[in-house]
Amino acid sequence: MTVKANVTLCVLLWPTEGNADLLREYEDDVLALVPVYGGRVLSRVRALPGQDAALPSEVQVIEMPDDDALAAYLADPARVALADVRDRVVARTDIVRVGAVPHGDQTS
Template sequence: MTTPGELLLVALVEMAEGHTEAGQRYEDDVLAYLPRHGGVLERRMRTTDGPTEIHVIRFASRAGYESFMADPDRLTLREQVGAAAPTTRVIEVRDL
């Protein structure tokens, strides 16, 4: 259950064509930054064919999510990955 002020997200992560392994390594690395910002990866799933991941992520606050998105290490890593960087759609959700 989400408590007041928390932010619950589902991220649909599409690996760049031909770069599935590099994209998965990028996700391994960037998800490790979540605790810096009050974030927790609650669940990580991958499609059976591999090019898509689904993440359920909880942040203690919206400010934590915003600081995660602006994290200089995350931004540098994304720049280094270049064309192999996944495309992500983030959806804000709530528990029922």
């Protein structure tokens, strides 16, 4: 029997110019689909006003049960139907697979 490992992603998002609010609305819509595939949004934070535009405006940590669940989420028809919105409001997305750092390994 093969045990599938959780997939944890750190997602960094930059909006197109003047579209930070629309990016937030788009992300509200697509992140609502994550639980349908057994996933969880572990963290979602936004940059404070006045931050350097070279930095991401939103950072998310998302956990999915496995790669199959992630692929199904990415192919969800409701998510795919919003591709035109994504293309208008998201200038850049960086996705990094991450893992938890055990508490004993953290440095101050």
